[in-house]
Amino acid sequence: MATYSTSKKLVAEFIGTFWLVLGGCGSAVLAAKFMAGGADTGLGIGFLGVSLAFGLTVLTGAYALGPISGGHFNPAVSLGLAVGGRFSFAELPGYVIAQVLGAIAAAAVLYVVATGNGASVGGFATNGFGELSPGGYGMVAALVIEVVLTAVFLIVILGATARRAAPGFAGMAIGLTLTLIHLISIPVTNTSVNPARSTGVALFAETAALGQLWLFWVAPLVGAAIGAVIYKALLANPQDE
Numbered sequence: 001m002a003t004y005s006t007s008k009k010l011v012a013e014f015i016g017t018f019w020l021v022l023g024g025c026g027s028a029v030l031a032a033k034f035m036a037g038g039a040d041t042g043l044g045i046g047f048l049g050v051s052l053a054f055g056l057t058v059l060t061g062a063y064a065l066g067p068i069s070g071g072h073f074n075p076a077v078s079l080g081l082a083v084g085g086r087f088s089f090a091e092l093p094g095y096v097i098a099q100v101l102g103a104i105a106a107a108a109v110l111y112v113v114a115t116g117n118g119a120s121v122g123g124f125a126t127n128g129f130g131e132l133s134p135g136g137y138g139m140v141a142a143l144v145i146e147v148v149l150t151a152v153f154l155i156v157i158l159g160a161t162a163r164r165a166a167p168g169f170a171g172m173a174i175g176l177t178l179t180l181i182h183l184i185s186i187p188v189t190n191t192s193v194n195p196a197r198s199t200g201v202a203l204f205a206e207t208a209a210l211g212q213l214w215l216f217w218v219a220p221l222v223g224a225a226i227g228a229v230i231y232k233a234l235l236a237n238p239q240d241e
Contacts, residue, residue, distance in 0.1 A: 004068050006091070010098040012069035016061040017102030020054070020073050021200050026110050027053035028125035051182035059175025066171060074194040075099055080154035080224030084232050086161070103200030111204045124201045126209035127192040127216045135187040142189045143219050149181045150193045150223030151230065158231040192216040193223070
């Protein structure tokens with residue numbers, strides 16, 4: 001099995017997170033609704049399309065870049081894998097920096113495209129609660145859904161990538177899980193479960209998203225750690241890890 005240098009791993013994480021934000025948030029900003037002459041044409045992809053877009057970015061990125069870096073593309077995933085014993089804590093800071101930079105770069109590209117027709121970007125696919133929640137959900141609801149869904153996401157990731165799991169299907173399981181996560185929680189928080197994704201677009205939004213960004217770091221990181229502890233304590237077979 002090939003061993004890749006740290007620099008190649010970090011580049012892979014940058015590119016993978018870039019692709020996740022460009023594809024997922026790009027679909028939300030550019031294609032969720034398709035307006036013409038100030039009216040909704042009905043040709044937008046809606047919540048279902050955006051959910052699929054996020055899942056597809058992870059699925060394709062996992063197969064293309066996973067063999068190089070593990071295909072985390074998410075600080076919460078990197079932390080959860082470290083807690084679960086699948087990743088070195090020493091590599092964690094570098095991965096997180098690469099992921100956040102990839103997200104910011106993708107958000108910058110998306111901003112240039114989204115403002116290309118003279119329109120404002122508004123919320124720019126950011127995450128939020130209260131008045132920034134698509135459905136008006138409060139902080140407690142946002143905190144709970146982000147913690148729980150990130151925990152489940154890590155349980156799926158750890159299970160799908162265990163030695164006993166069917167080889168070659170991890171990317172599909174992880175991508176479909178992220179799709180389902182978005183189908184559940186877009187109305188609540190616009191779905192984060194990924195601090196890098198939340199950070200990138202928040203820097204360009206025309207709302208108060210930066211003021212709520214703390215929740216979309218705290219909740220996914222806590223949820224990831226909880227998911228890893230649950231998997232390791234209750235589900236893992238040491239011979240398969």
